Amino acid sequence: MTFHLIQELGIGCDRRKPLSCLGDRSQCPFDLNLVALFQENQTRSLPILRWSPTLSVSPEHMIDLKVNGARHQFDGDPEMPLLWYLRDELELTGTKYGCGEGLCGACTVHLNGSAVRSCQRSMESVGGKDIVTIEGLSERASHPLQQAWRQANVPQCGYCQSGQIMRAAALLKKQPRPTDADIDAAMKGNICRCGTYQRIREAIKAAAAGPIEVKK
Amino acid sequence: MSQIEVLTRRTFLGNLFSAGAFVLAARLLPEEAVGASSPSGAGSTGKAATAAWSPSVYLGIDTDGKVIIVTHRSEMGTGIRSVLPRVLADELEADWKRVKVEQAFGDAKYGNQNTDGSCSIRDFYDAMRQAGASAREMLERAAAEKWGVSAAECKAQNHQVVHTSGRKFGYGELAADAAKQTAPKKEDLKFKSPAEFRYIGKELPTIDVADLCAGKGTFGIDASMPGMVHASIERSPVYGGKLKSFDDKEARAVKGVQQTVVLPPLTPPYGFKPLGGVAVIANSTWAAMKGREKLKVEWDPGENAGYDSANYKQALLETVRKPQKAVRNIGDVDAEFAKGGKTHEAEYYVPHLSHAPMEPPAAVADFKDGKVVIHAATQNPQAVQETVATALGIDKKNVECHVTLLGGGFGRKSKPDYVAEAALLSKQVGKPVKVTWSREDDIRFDYFHAVAAMYLKAALDDKGKPTAWLQRSAFPSIGAMFNPANQTGQPFEMAMGWNNLPFDIPNHRAENGPAKAHVRIGWLRSVANIYHAYAVHSFADELAALANRDRVEYLLDILGQPRKVDIGARGRMADKFPLDTGRLGRVIELAAEKSGWANKKPAKGHALGIAAHWSFYSYIAAVVDVEVDDEGKVRIPRVDIAADVGTAVNPDRVKAQFEGASVFGASIALMGEITAAGGAIVESNFDTYSVARIHEAPIITNVHLVPSTQPPAGVGEPGVPPMLPAICNAIFAATGKRIRDLPISNHKLNA
Numbered sequence: 001m002t003f004h005l006i007q008e009l010g011i012g013c014d015r016r017k018p019l020s021c022l023g024d025r026s027q028c029p030f031d032l033n034l035v036a037l038f039q040e041n042q043t044r045s046l047p048i049l050r051w052s053p054t055l056s057v058s059p060e061h062m063i064d065l066k067v068n069g070a071r072h073q074f075d076g077d078p079e080m081p082l083l084w085y086l087r088d089e090l091e092l093t094g095t096k097y098g099c100g101e102g103l104c105g106a107c108t109v110h111l112n113g114s115a116v117r118s119c120q121r122s123m124e125s126v127g128g129k130d131i132v133t134i135e136g137l138s139e140r141a142s143h144p145l146q147q148a149w150r151q152a153n154v155p156q157c158g159y160c161q162s163g164q165i166m167r168a169a170a171l172l173k174k175q176p177r178p179t180d181a182d183i184d185a186a187m188k189g190n191i192c193r194c195g196t197y198q199r200i201r202e203a204i205k206a207a208a209a210g211p212i213e214v215k216k
Numbered sequence: 217m218s219q220i221e222v223l224t225r226r227t228f229l230g231n232l233f234s235a236g237a238f239v240l241a242a243r244l245l246p247e248e249a250v251g252a253s254s255p256s257g258a259g260s261t262g263k264a265a266t267a268a269w270s271p272s273v274y275l276g277i278d279t280d281g282k283v284i285i286v287t288h289r290s291e292m293g294t295g296i297r298s299v300l301p302r303v304l305a306d307e308l309e310a311d312w313k314r315v316k317v318e319q320a321f322g323d324a325k326y327g328n329q330n331t332d333g334s335c336s337i338r339d340f341y342d343a344m345r346q347a348g349a350s351a352r353e354m355l356e357r358a359a360a361e362k363w364g365v366s367a368a369e370c371k372a373q374n375h376q377v378v379h380t381s382g383r384k385f386g387y388g389e390l391a392a393d394a395a396k397q398t399a400p401k402k403e404d405l406k407f408k409s410p411a412e413f414r415y416i417g418k419e420l421p422t423i424d425v426a427d428l429c430a431g432k433g434t435f436g437i438d439a440s441m442p443g444m445v446h447a448s449i450e451r452s453p454v455y456g457g458k459l460k461s462f463d464d465k466e467a468r469a470v471k472g473v474q475q476t477v478v479l480p481p482l483t484p485p486y487g488f489k490p491l492g493g494v495a496v497i498a499n500s501t502w503a504a505m506k507g508r509e510k511l512k513v514e515w516d517p518g519e520n521a522g523y524d525s526a527n528y529k530q531a532l533l534e535t536v537r538k539p540q541k542a543v544r545n546i547g548d549v550d551a552e553f554a555k556g557g558k559t560h561e562a563e564y565y566v567p568h569l570s571h572a573p574m575e576p577p578a579a580v581a582d583f584k585d586g587k588v589v590i591h592a593a594t595q596n597p598q599a600v601q602e603t604v605a606t607a608l609g610i611d612k613k614n615v616e617c618h619v620t621l622l623g624g625g626f627g628r629k630s631k632p633d634y635v636a637e638a639a640l641l642s643k644q645v646g647k648p649v650k651v652t653w654s655r656e657d658d659i660r661f662d663y664f665h666a667v668a669a670m671y672l673k674a675a676l677d678d679k680g681k682p683t684a685w686l687q688r689s690a691f692p693s694i695g696a697m698f699n700p701a702n703q704t705g706q707p708f709e710m711a712m713g714w715n716n717l718p719f720d721i722p723n724h725r726a727e728n729g730p731a732k733a734h735v736r737i738g739w740l741r742s743v744a745n746i747y748h749a750y751a752v753h754s755f756a757d758e759l760a761a762l763a764n765r766d767r768v769e770y771l772l773d774i775l776g777q778p779r780k781v782d783i784g785a786r787g788r789m790a791d792k793f794p795l796d797t798g799r800l801g802r803v804i805e806l807a808a809e810k811s812g813w814a815n816k817k818p819a820k821g822h823a824l825g826i827a828a829h830w831s832f833y834s835y836i837a838a839v840v841d842v843e844v845d846d847e848g849k850v851r852i853p854r855v856d857i858a859a860d861v862g863t864a865v866n867p868d869r870v871k872a873q874f875e876g877a878s879v880f881g882a883s884i885a886l887m888g889e890i891t892a893a894g895g896a897i898v899e900s901n902f903d904t905y906s907v908a909r910i911h912e913a914p915i916i917t918n919v920h921l922v923p924s925t926q927p928p929a930g931v932g933e934p935g936v937p938p939m940l941p942a943i944c945n946a947i948f949a950a951t952g953k954r955i956r957d958l959p960i961s962n963h964k965l966n967a
Contacts, residue, residue: 010966091440096437099902101901136612157624157625158293159435160576191574191902192879193624193880194574195876196876196912197909197910198917201910
C-alpha cells in the first residue's frame with residue numbers, strides 16, 4: 001500500500017527491494033520532501049521515516065548527491081538551482097536553461113526516477129538524491145526514445161530535446177503505452193519553439209510500441 | 217564567373233591534412249547574388265555588395281581519402297550545415313560516410329554568412345555544385361593522366377575514379393595529382409542530372425541528430441573557456457534609457473560575485489550595438505544572476521518613456537485611415553471607388569512579437585593583446601566581427617568568431633549585441649567572460665517584430681470580384697535601427713507581401729505610412745510577410761464570404777490567368793525567381809485536394825480555412841482545420857500545407873521546416889503578443905509571453921511538396937505567413953466571427 005502510494009506520486013521506488021536503501025543514503029530512492037508528506041498521510045510507522053533530512057547535509061553544509069551514478073559533494077550556495085550546478089560545475093551541459101521559472105521544461109532531469117525541472121530544485125533540496133541527466137539516461141544514447149527520436153528526425157535546433165526526452169522517458173516509465181491525452185498531459189510543460197511537437201508525439205508512440213521494452 | 221584555386225594545405229585547415237592533400241577554394245561570383253533584398257541589407261552588414269556575396273567554397277581531399285567540406289552557414293535547426301555540404305558531396309561523387317563537415321569561422325572570404333532570409337540554399341546551391349563538379353573533374357583528369365588514357369574514359373563514382381576498363385583509383389590516391397591539375401572553367405563544368413543525384417532530393421539525417429538526442433551538441437550557452445567568468449547584465453527597462461546611479465554593495469556581497477562593470481550607454485543609430493547597463497561578474501551563472509537581483513539601479517528613461525501599446529495601436533490605425541505614400545499603383549482605385557458601387561473595407565492589427573528562441577542569447581569572449589576570440593550562437597559571424605571590432609576599437613581581422621550550434625534563431629541571433637557585451641566585459645575584466653541572457657532579458661530586450669496596422673478597401677462587381685483594391689500599412693521599420701530617419705517601410709519590407717499583390721485586379725494601389733520605433737525592431741521569421749499576408753489574405757476571404765463563394769474557387773478566380781507579377785524587388789533574384797501566379801494557383805489546388813476541401817463543408821464550430829502566400833520565392837498554400845468548442849477554445853487538429861519550393865534539396869528537412877512554421881504561425885495567431893507600458897515591455901517570461909505548447913499547436917501538419925526541378929527557393933520562413941489568415945478564415949467559417957486584430961486569445965469566440 002505504502003509503496004503503491006509512492007508509485008502513484010511518481011517516485012522511483014524499487015518495489016522488489018523496498019528497504020534496501022536503508023543502509024546507504026546515497027541509494028535512497030525517496031524524495032525527502034515527500035517523506036514529510038507521508039507523515040501527514042498517516043504513514044508514521046513506516047521504516048522509511050528513519051530517513052531524516054539532516055542525513056543528507058553534513059555539518060559543514062556539504063551536500064551529497066548522485067549524478068548519473070557518480071557521487072558528488074557540493075559546498076557552495078545551497079540556494080543554487082540544480083540546473084546551474086549540473087551545467088557550470090559538472091559541465092553536464094545537455095541539461096538546458098530555458099526560463100529559470102519552471103515554465104519551459106528545457107532543464108528537465110530525473111530526480112529519484114521522476115521528471116523534475118532542475119531550475120526549480122535548489123541544491124539543498126537535492127541532498128541525498130539520485131539525479132539522472134540526458135547524459136546518463138542510457139548507454140550510448142540507446143534508450144528506446146533516443147532511438148525513436150533519431151528515427152523520426154525529431155530535432156530541429158535540438159536545444160529543448162534533452163528536456164523533451166527526459167520528460168518522455170519518465171512518462172513511459174509510468175505509462176508504457178500512453179494515449180494522445182497522456183502525451184499532451186505529460187509533455188505540455190516542455191516548449192519547443194521550432195515546433196517539433198508532431199514528431200515528438202510520433203517518436204513517443206514509436207518508442208512505446210517498439211520491440212524494446214521500456215525498463216522501469 | 218568562377219575562379220577555382222588550388223591552395224597549399226597550410227592556408228586552409230592546415231593541421232587537418234597531410235602533405236599531398238588536395239585542397240581547393242572555389243571562388244564563385246554568382247551575378248544573381250548581388251544586391252540586397254534580404255532584411256540584413258538594412259544592417260551594418262548592408263554593404264553587402266558584390267564582394268560580400270561572393271562565396272568561396274573550401275574543400276579538401278586528403279591522401280587517405282578523407283574529404284573535408286567547410287560549411288559557412290549557421291545551424292539553428294534547418295539542417296543547413298548538413299545539407300549544403302551534401303550538395304557539394306553529391307557533385308563530387310563523394311561517399312558521405314567519408315566526408316567531415318567543418319564549421320567556418322566568421323570570415324568575409326566565405327562570402328555572406330548571415331544565415332537569414334531563407335537564402336542559404338538559394339544563394340549557395342549553385343556554388344556548392346560548381347565546387348564539387350570542379351574537384352570531381354580534376355580527380356578524373358588526374359586518374360586519366362596516371363593511366364595515360366583520355367579523361368573521357370574516366371568517371372568518378374562513389375569516392376573512386378573508374379576507367380572503362382574497370383581499373384579504379386580511390387580519391388585519396390588521386391589527391392596529390394588532382395592538386396596539380398588546372399582548375400576547370402565554370403562554362404566547361406559538367407553537372408550531374410537530377411536522375412544521377414546521390415544525396416540531393418534524398419532524405420538523409422543531419423550530421424547533428426545523434427548528438428542532439430544525447431545532449432551533446434554545443435550551443436553558445438554551453439561554450440566555455442579556461443578561466444571563464446559569468447556575467448548577468450541589468451539594462452534600462454526603457455529603450456535608450458541612461459544609467460543615473462547604482463548601488464552594487466549588496467550585489468558584491470553575494471557569494472561568488474567578483475565585481476560589477478558599467479557598460480557604456482547606447483548611442484544612435486542603435487543597429488547591433490549592445491544596450492549598455494550594469495554587469496555583475498561572478499564565478500557561476502547563478503551567482504551572477506543572483507548578484508544582479510541585488511543591484512539597485514536608477515535609470516533616466518529618456519524619450520521612449522511614453523511608449524504605450526494601446527495608444528500606439530490607435531495611432532497606427534489613424535495613420536492607415538488616411539492616404540499615404542503609394543508603393544505600387546495600377547489603374548485608378550480612386551476613380552473606381554468614386555463610381556459609387558459596392559465596396560468593402562476592413563482594418564487589421566498585429567502586435568509586437570518576440571523571437572524567444574529556446575536558447576536565449578549567449579556568447580563567450582576572451583580579449584587578450586588587442587585580439588578577441590569568441591564562441592557564440594550567432595546567425596551572422598561577420599556581423600559579430602564588425603560589431604565587436606567597432607565596440608572594442610580594433611580591426612575586425614582581430615575578431616575570431618567560432619560559431620556554435622544555435623538553440624533557435626528566428627532572426628534574433630543575426631543581431632550580435634550580446635556578443636559585443638561579452639567582448640566589452642572581457643576587455644574590462646581581463647578574463648574570458650560568458651554572457652547569458654535570462655529569459656526575461658530575452659523577451660524584454662528583444663529586437664521585436666514590428667507592430668502593424670493595415671487598412672484595406674475594395675470595390676466589387678456583381679460577382680463579388682474586386683475591381684479596385686486599396687491597401688495601406690503602417691509599422692515601425694527595421695530600417696530605423698540603422699538610421700532613425702527611416703520612419704516608413706523600407707523597400708525590402710514592401711517587397712514582403714505588400715507591393716506584389718498576386719491577384720489580377722485592374723485598379724490596385726498599395727500604400728505605406730510613417731511610424732516611429734520606440735523599441736528595437738528586428739526581423740522575425742518571415743518578417744513583414746507576417747502582417748501583410750494576414751491582412752491581404754484575411755481580406756480576400758472577407759470578399760469571398762461577401763460574395764458567398766467557395767474560397768478556393770474565389771481565390772483561383774481573382775488570381776486570374778497564369779502570369780508573372782512584378783515582385784517589386786530590385787535586382788537580386790528577380791529574374792531567377794519571378795512570381796508566377798500559375799504556381800501559386802497550383803499550390804492552392806493541391807492544398808485543397810489533399811485537405812479534402814471539397815467534401816468538408818463548414819459546420820458550426822468546425823471548419824477549414826485557406827490562405828496562399830508567396831514569400832522567399834516559394835509558393836505556399838495552407839488549409840487549416842479548426843475546431844472552436846462551446847467555451848470558445850480553439851483546436852487545430854490538422855493543417856495541410858502545399859509548397860512549391862523549387863528543388864527540395866532535403867525533402868525531410870523541408871517538411872520539418874513547414875511543420876515547424878505551422879506551429880510558429882499558429883503560436884503568433886493564437887497567443888503571440890508583446891506590449892509596452894510606460895516605455896517598458898510588460899511581458900517577461902513564458903508565463904506572460906505565451907508560445908504554443910504541444911496541446912495548443914496544430915496536431916498534424918501534412919506537407920505536400922510540388923515535385924520540381926526549378927531552382928531551390930526559401931523554406932525556413934515562407935510557411936509562417938499563410939498560417940495566420942488561414943486560421944482566422946477557418947474561425948470565421950466555423951463561428952461567423954472575423955478576427956481582425958491578433959492574437960486570437962484576446963477575443964471571446966463563444967458568445
